[in-house]
Amino acid sequence: MLKTYITSILLCLSIFANAQQxxxxxxxxxxxxxxxxxxxxxxxxxxxxxxxxxxxxxxxxxxxxxxxxxxxxxxxxEEHYQTKRTSLDITPNQEGRLLKTPNRTITEDTLISLLVLVSGENSLYFFKDKRDKEHFFLEKQNEITELVNHRYLIEQNSKLYIRELPLYRAQLKSLFSDCSKEVKVDGIPFVKKSLTKKLIEYNECVGCTYLCYYEKKKDASSISLGLVLAYNSENKNFVHIDYLPDIRQRYTLKSQGLTYGINAEFVMPRSLNRNRIYFEAYYIQEKIDTELKDYLQKLNSINLTTLYRRSLANTNEIKPYLGIGLGLKYLLTPRDEHIFNPLEVITPQLLLELGIKRKNLGAYARLKSYPFPTSDYEYLYKRVAEVYDKFTYKKLQFQFGLSYFLINKTN
Structure with a gap:
């Protein structure tokens, strides 16, 4: 049975790998x-x-x-790129890589693909190189100019300081000089939003048409919180043992019913909204339906679940996903003065699930495995020490659930 479970996990991992495209x-x-x-x-x-x-x-x-x-x-x-031939300032610009010289290193006649921020008679482009340095280029009358924000180190009194020369502000003033009104660039930061806004202002001033592509959805982390309602189906072996008359009564118990709890979902950054970590906590009450009315009648537990979920489609309104993870079943001590605490109170589970999500609503089918021999509960009765009950969970169990995210930032 465990071999079948491992094979299923390997199959899921293969699907995850193919879903990267x-x-x-x-x-x-x-x-x-x-x-x-x-x-x-x-x-x-x-x-x-x-x-x-x-x-x-x-x-x-x-x-x-x-x-x-x-x-x-x-x-x-969404995104548009144009290949341009231009000079490129490759002088290190990030802390930890700055040079102790004001000189700049320029590569001439470089062919690179530029992300279009604003397209028109006057265009703005963005380029992030392999060292994560950000470059901005302004194209006016078919002439491309790289906007320069130069940073380097200076030494004073045996200490190093960063000197920043925002040369791009003077460049923008010169490039915007034919505007009938002043386009203020003093203090403008060297970031996409601010530079895009200024070029749009300039285009509108000189009457040029343009298209703005700046508003790109960020692939950032996000979190959602909600409620879960699940239908839980678990089978277990129940043995009631009384050593004095040497009675061993065996039963197969089916525990079926609704459970409820809370959940949270965290979307990893830079994952195209696909890689998610899912948390869930819910309460289960399992009734013991036998003729042994004088003994334990129900089991109460809290289930804690952590899953890695991988969305298999990112553009559809309905998003299917696969998940693998680990669950912990914590048995609550019965409120009965005649019963000792159970010998095992925490039972680990391996989880495999398939589900779909549409906006705030999600649904899943989950396979739960109890792979370890410690998945047993034993109750010893104080009043008659020769009597105890033993519960052993079947290796594979099933669960179906619905979740609703009250605060949904992940989609």
């Missing part, structure tokens, strides 16, 4: 606007401007395309 409608542009090819692009919400993309054409062929060999590509209604 995320094809979305897009296009590539070779040399001219008439040479546009539409298809699907494996969109990975790139942190750095991609040097290579996977493109699926209408014949379902998947091609690996070097972005510097095409003139443009994009994800429809």
């Amino acid at each position: 995320n094809f979305k409608p897009g296009y590539i542009l070779s040399d001219s606007k008439s040479d546009t090819t539409f298809g699907q692009i494996d969109y990975q919400n790139w942190e750095n401007n991609p040097k290579e993309i996977r493109f699926q054409n209408n014949n379902n062929q998947i091609l690996n395309i070097v972005t510097s060999e095409i003139s443009a590509f994009g994800i429809s209604n």
Whole structure:
């Protein structure tokens, strides 16, 4: 049985690996606007401007395309990139990498794919290199200028200090000089939102048309909180032993009913909203339906669950997912003065689940395994020490649940 469970987990991991691709409608542009090819692009919400993309054409062929060999590509209604030849300031700009010289290092005639922030007669582009340095380029009258925010180290009294030269502000003043009114750039920070806003203000001033692509949905972490209602089905062996008359009564008990609890879901950053950690806590009451009315009548427990969930689709309104994880079943001590505490109060479970989510509502089917021999509860009765009850859970159990997120930030 355990071998079957392990095989199922390995199959799920294989599905997770194949689910890493995320094809979305897009296009590539070779040399001219008439040479546009539409298809699907494996969109990975790139942190750095991609040097290579996977493109699926209408014949379902998947091609690996070097972005510097095409003139443009994009994800429809999301991101657009254009390949430009320009000079590039590669001087280190992050703390820990700064140089002790004001000199800058420039590479000429560099061919790179730039993320379009504003497109029009005056355009703004963004590029994040392999060292995570952020670059901004402004194109005016087909001439591209890199905006420069230069930082370097200076030494004073045997201590190092960072000197920052926001040269881009003077560059913007010069580039915006033909505007009939002043576009204020003093104090403007070197970030996407602020620079985009200023270029839009300039385009509107000089009467130029433009398209703004800045508003990209952040792939940040988020958390949701809610309630869970589940139908729990568990089978277990129940043995009632009385040593004096040497009575051993065996039963197979079926515990079926509704459980309720609370849950939380955490979406990992930079995962295309796919990788999630799910937490759940719910209460279970299992009734013992036998003719032994003088003994234990029910088992009460709290279940704590942690799962890793992987969404198999990210663009559909209904999102299926697979999950694997661990559960802990904590047995609450019966309020009976004639019963000793059970010998085992915490029982581990291995979990495998398949589910779907639509906005705030989720549903799942879960397979629970009790793989360890400690999955036994034994109760010894004080009044007759020769009598005790023993419960052993079957190795595989099932659970079906519904969850509703009262605070939903994950979708």
